[in-house]
Amino acid sequence: MPDLFGAFSYTWPIYMVGVAAYGLGSIPFGLLLTRWTGVGDIREIGSGNIGATNVFRTGHKRLALATLILDFSKGIIAVVAAGIYGPDCAVMAGFCAVAGHMFPIWLKFKGGKGVATTFGVIFGFSWVIGILSGLTWITVVVLFRYSSLGAIVSISVAPVFLTSLLFFQRNGEIPIWLPGQPQHIALFSLLALLVLVRHYQNIRRLLQGKETAIFKRK
Numbered sequence: 093m094p095d096l097f098g099a100f101s102y103t104w105p106i107y108m109v110g111v112a113a114y115g116l117g118s119i120p121f122g123l124l125l126t127r128w129t130g131v132g133d134i135r136e137i138g139s140g141n142i143g144a145t146n147v148f149r150t151g152h153k154r155l156a157l158a159t160l161i162l163d164f165s166k167g168i169i170a171v172v173a174a175g176i177y178g179p180d181c182a183v184m185a186g187f188c189a190v191a192g193h194m195f196p197i198w199l200k201f202k203g204g205k206g207v208a209t210t211f212g213v214i215f216g217f218s219w220v221i222g223i224l225s226g227l228t229w230i231t232v233v234v235l236f237r238y239s240s241l242g243a244i245v246s247i248s249v250a251p252v253f254l255t256s257l258l259f260f261q262r263n264g265e266i267p268i269w270l271p272g273q274p275q276h277i278a279l280f281s282l283l284a285l286l287v288l289v290r291h292y293q294n295i296r297r298l299l300q301g302k303e304t305a306i307f308k309r310k
Contacts, residue, residue: 105177106184113170113185117192117209120199121162122147125155135202143204145239145306160208166193167212175216183279186213190283194290205290207243210283214250218271221257221280225250237305240294247287251280 122142126134131150134142138149144163148156167189174185193209195201215222229246233239254277260266288295297303 106181109174109177109181110184110188113174113188114192116170117166117189118196118198118203119162119166119192120196120203121166122159122204123199125159125162126150126152129155131155135199139304141204142199144208148306149304163193163204163208164212164215167209167214168216169212171213171216179273179275182217183275186216186279187282189213190286194286205243206283206287207247210247210287213283214280217273217276217279218254218257220270221250221253221272224253233306237307238298238303239306240291240303241298244288244291244295248284251277251284254280 120142122144123134126132126137126147129152131137131152134140134146134150138146140146144156144160147159150156167186170185170189171182175182190206190209190213192203194203194206196203211222211226214225225246228249229242232242232245236242254272257266257270257272258274258277261268261270261272294303
């Protein structure tokens, strides 16, 4: 993780990148798209969340897909662009992009739950971990029908996947060219914690058996 209290010559690019990534992450694409297309204020529909899952519940699948892609892009663009200035800047950008989505200043810090943007960050650092986490989300959602549960599980296992990847690479059991760095374990763990906190109401509803399924079984 970046040393935020180091020499100014080292820290100022990190802080600047963080501010830019926060600004990118704070763009509420779900809200903007639903307003521009006449659907209404997504904050007053369904769960009130500005993310793709709630947009999907409006019945506008194309809008939901567009929201998903744009929110995902915020994470991957932040990481890849900031990586030009070094790995520490990329880590800061990844964290701030997710924080911006969750706590956008434009919406009085009441944003989304950060799942798609977190996936973008994970893909930006390691496509193989991103694919494994994505497959985990699909598996959980297909089996249990809850998007929130899929998000919680898939994001939470990302640091576990990365730790396992590094372990097997060190033992020479899988190719070393598969992307993954030890310093990203802490970032993935922190993002997983944020996602869990943002899903506390979903967790409570899941435990009570009151969570809304994303689709019905035939």
